[in-house]
Amino acid sequence: MDVLSIAGMAAGVVAIVGGSILKGSGLGALVNPAAFVIVMVGTFAAAMLQVRLETFRHSMKMFRWIIHTPVTDPEEAIQKIINWSQVARKEGLLGLETTAEEETDAFLQKGLQLLVDGSEPEVLRSILEVDIATREEYDTKGAKVYESLGIYAPTLGIIGAVLGLIAVMGNLADPSKLGPGIATAFTATIYGIASANLFFLPVANKLKTAVATGTTYREMLVEGLVSIAQGENPRNIETKLNGYLSKG
Structure with missing residues (x-):
């Protein structure tokens, strides 16, 4: 969490x-219900118009990443890869067949199966890199939905303010209606700017960070699997993969 x-x-x-x-x-x-409807409904309407249904659905599912970030443990993954490389050196790549069947991570399972099938290192790399690029693009599109919400919200806040002022100007002869109109104008502006800068844009940036972290993690896995395919020494593989570990 x-x-x-x-x-x-x-x-x-x-x-x-x-x-x-x-x-x-x-x-x-x-x-202010009127301001809320103008800003929030209008903002989501603009975002929904911009993207495909599947992308919008995915973006809503990605929101849980803000609280429960996708689990990636590079150190544990490195240790697994080292163990696999040791097995491969002793028993050959076919010795990883059982490991491939038992692996729960779909990406790793695919990579291990390619190893067991005797795929050339560069073929293995190219296949898995397509998966990485596709996944990164899909997740980035989801994160950008929140970025779009952050861009549209302030503008809808201004629209709400203008509509509030129009209501005020249309009821100058009735002082009882001036207050609600002015309230809608200022509250809509608050909704728009606050939601963008305190929620939508920060969420978008955090999701982009999660996407980048996941991509780097999978790139590390590919490097490890390719190294196994090339028959590199386990110690050299460990030294290479440790370079992916964040020192910050």
């Missing part, structure tokens, strides 16, 4: 709500 993401979202809510209270506006100033 990513505690920092939870803390960040909570702090964003506290910043807006707490600021409203400290400024004397109170919570009521932030509650």
Whole structure:
């Protein structure tokens, strides 16, 4: 569980709500159904118009990565690859057949099966790199949906503000309607800017980071599997793969 993401979202809510209270506006100033409909519904409508249904669905599923980041343990993977290389040196590549059948990671299972089938190192690399590129593109498109929401939200906030001001101008003779109109105008702006900068854009950036991390992890796996196919010394493989470990 990513505690920092939870803390960040909570702090964003506290910043807006707490600021409203400290400024004397109170919570009521932030509650405006008309502004919410204009900004949020309009923002999602624009994003839905931009992408395909499958991409939008995938982006919604990816949101859980903010709390539960996809598990990748490079150190454990390196140790597994070293063990596989030792087996391959002793028993040959066919000695990994049982391991391939028992592997739960679909990407690794495919790579191991290619090893067992005797695929040439460069053929193995090219096949797996296609998988990596396809997966990265698919996930990046999902992350960009949130980036789009962050771009559209402030604009819809401005539209909400303009509509609120139009309502005000149309009811100058009726003071009872001036307050709600002005409230819609300012609240819509808050919804648009706050949602973009405290939620949508940070979520997009965090998802992009997760995608990049996953891509690097799979590139490391490919390098390890290719090294096994080339019959490299396990110690040399370990030294090479340790270069992928983050030192930050």
